[in-house]
Amino acid sequence: MAVITLSRQVGSGGDEIAEGVARRLALRLVGSEIINQAARQAGTPEVALAALDELGLLGVKPSRDDRERYAATVAEIIRGLADNGNVLLLGRGGQVVLQERPDVLHVRVIAPFPWRARRVAEQYQLPEGAAATQLQARDQARAAYVQQYHGRSADDPELYAMILNTSRLDPATAVEAICRAAIQLPTWQPKERS
Numbered sequence: 001m002a003v004i005t006l007s008r009q010v011g012s013g014g015d016e017i018a019e020g021v022a023r024r025l026a027l028r029l030v031g032s033e034i035i036n037q038a039a040r041q042a043g044t045p046e047v048a049l050a051a052l053d054e055l056g057l058l059g060v061k062p063s064r065d066d067r068e069r070y071a072a073t074v075a076e077i078i079r080g081l082a083d084n085g086n087v088l089l090l091g092r093g094g095q096v097v098l099q100e101r102p103d104v105l106h107v108r109v110i111a112p113f114p115w116r117a118r119r120v121a122e123q124y125q126l127p128e129g130a131a132a133t134q135l136q137a138r139d140q141a142r143a144a145y146v147q148q149y150h151g152r153s154a155d156d157p158e159l160y161a162m163i164l165n166t167s168r169l170d171p172a173t174a175v176e177a178i179c180r181a182a183i184q185l186p187t188w189q190p191k192e193r194s
Contacts, residue, residue, distance in 0.1 A: 003104045004178065015090070017166070030089055107162045120134065
C-alpha cells in the first residue's frame with residue numbers, strides 16, 4: 001500500500017507531477033473532492049464553498065462551529081483514505097493530518113515566485129502583473145487554509161520527506177524522484193506502470 005501526500009505552490013507544476021506519479025504508481029489521485037465529501041458529511045456546504053474559493057470572491061463566511069466540524073471531517077476522510085492505501089492525496093493538509101504516520105511519503109512542490117508568476121501568466125494568457133497578483137492571493141489563501149484548519153504552516157520543511165523545486169527540475173525528473181522514494185516505503189506493494 002502506498003500513501004503519498006503532495007502539497008504544492010500554485011504555478012509550480014505540482015498538479016501535473018501528482019498526475020504523473022498517480023498514473024505511474026497506479027494510485028488513486030484525490031484532491032478537492034475531499035472538500036465536497038467532507039462538507040456533505042459534516043452538513044456544512046458553505047465551508048466547501050469557502051475552501052474552494054481561494055480568492056475570496058464569493059464572500060462566504062462559515063461559522064466557527066461549521067469550520068471545526070468540517071476540519072474534523074476532512075481529517076477523518078484523509079485518515080480513511082490513507083488506511084485504504086494506494087492513494088495520492090493532493091493538498092487539503094494531508095501532510096499535517098498524517099504527519100505521525102511513517103508509512104506516508106510527504107512531498108512539497110515549490111518554485112520561486114517570479115518563475116511561478118511567469119508560468120501562470122503563460123498558462124492563463126494573463127499579463128505577468130495580473131498573474132502575480134492572482135498568485136499572491138492564492139498563495140495567501142492556501143497558507144491560511146493549512147494554518148486555519150490544521151494549525152501549521154504549509155512551508156514548514158519538517159512536514160515533508162521531500163521538497164522539490166520545479167524551477168530546477170523538469171516534471172519527469174520530479175515524478176521519477178517521488179516514485180523512487182515511494183517504493184522505499186515500508187508498506188510499498190503496487191507495481192509501477194510506465
